[in-house]
Amino acid sequence: MAKILLLAGDFVEDYEIMVPFQALQMVGHQVDAVCPDKAAGDTIKTxxxxxxxxxxxxEKPGHNFTLNADFSTVQASQYDALVIPGGxxxxxxRLNPEVLSLIQAFQQQNKPIAAICHGAQLLTAAKVVQGKAISAYPACAPEVEAAGGRYQNIEMDQAHTDGNLVTAPAWPAHPAWLAQLLKLL
Known part of the structure; x- marks a missing residue:
């Protein structure tokens, strides 16, 4: 069983938080969902x-998602992988230095980082895509390239792995994206 950190915030994409949160638990992993400035039991809007x-x-209103862990207490060393949904x-x-430091710590420890859709904005802001081939929602391609990454223009239902980074363009890629993350775990 792996311990996985899921990093989100208000107006995260509904499927991109709900599906990995539930699917990764279904296969036996512990998933801690956190948001800066919020604690376990608080909700975020999707x-x-x-x-x-x-x-x-x-874009339409989604659900309220209940967090189950406190952002203020998490450290990369406590987890086996990081999941970053989009929306x-x-x-x-990406404006929060603590969020960027946390992502950088996962990268420095070479732990799997799975980002989907606009989640790539956190990877680029954390400066962890230099020289990496990653996918993202197509509108994020200029950011990926400006950060030194090689944007992978793949089908919406596909995912791409480069080292410890597993990325995908949008929620239709969940089967491929989660399968590639599970392979790294």
Whole structure:
């Protein structure tokens, strides 16, 4: 059984937090879901992003997700892997130096980091993509390349692994993304 940290915030993408949180527990892993400035028992709001034929995804209110651990007490050394869902949360979480330090600690310890969709914004802000081939939501491609990464333009239901980084463009990739994370674990 692995101990996995799931890092999220308000308006995280609904499927991208709910599915890995439940699926990783289903296969026997412990998953601690945290958010800066919130504690176990607090909730975060999610957003549902969908692909409905528009030029970009649509967004609708999602569910309230209950956190089960305290961000203020977590350390990378306590965990075997890090999961970073997308949505709008990464956009503002990347402004938090403690979040960036935590991601850097996972990278320095060469532990698996699985980021999906806009989760790549946290990887780029933490400066852990230099020389790495990673996927993300296509709108994040310029950020990946500006941070020295090689953007992987793959199908929405595919994932890519480069070393300890497992990345995917969006929630349709959950089967491939989670399978590649489980392989690293």
């Amino acid at each position: 957003a549902i992003h969908d692909f409905e034929g528009d030029q970009t995804y649509t 709008r949360a990464p956009e503002y979480l």
